[in-house]
Amino acid sequence: MRDTRVVGMALCALCFFTCDGTRMPIQGASMEGIPRPLRLLMCVTGQSGRLEVSSKLENFVKYNNAKGHVVDVVTVLDNREDPRFVNKANAEKIMNSSASRFRRYASQFREIDFAQPENPEVPSWYAKILKK
Numbered sequence: 001m002r003d004t005r006v007v008g009m010a011l012c013a014l015c016f017f018t019c020d021g022t023r024m025p026i027q028g029a030s031m032e033g034i035p036r037p038l039r040l041l042m043c044v045t046g047q048s049g050r051l052e053v054s055s056k057l058e059n060f061v062k063y064n065n066a067k068g069h070v071v072d073v074v075t076v077l078d079n080r081e082d083p084r085f086v087n088k089a090n091a092e093k094i095m096n097s098s099a100s101r102f103r104r105y106a107s108q109f110r111e112i113d114f115a116q117p118e119n120p121e122v123p124s125w126y127a128k129i130l131k132k
Contacts, residue, residue: 038064041072051077061105075102078115078116
């Protein structure tokens with residue numbers, strides 16, 4: 001699972017830095033003393049069938065847009081129809097909220113389809129925790 005997250009984050013960074021958008025300077029006082037907006041990147045990884053977009057949209061994207069900042073969004077999601085759950089108690093809470101909802105509010109939006117391996121390598125220490 002950790003390996004999947006690392007790969008997802010690497011894909012997010014690669015996508016963001018190879019996009020054709022302009023880069024903005026970090027926030028700080030300009031020569032004229034006017035604060036500059038931040039350029040922010042939100043990277044969402046996981047499974048599209050378990051994705052919850054509303055809170056991310058409200059609490060990060062729209063919030064920072066309202067403050068004048070520029071927000072870019074990259075999603076790296078496994079789009080299979082049957083989401084996987086490690087915690088079986090959450091298996092009934094399938095969100096299936098479309099990542100494309102970010103498109104309207106993000107300065108740039110990239111959606112990457114990533115297929116998780118069927119039998120990913122699980123570290124032994126983590127497998128022990130799951131068996132408890």
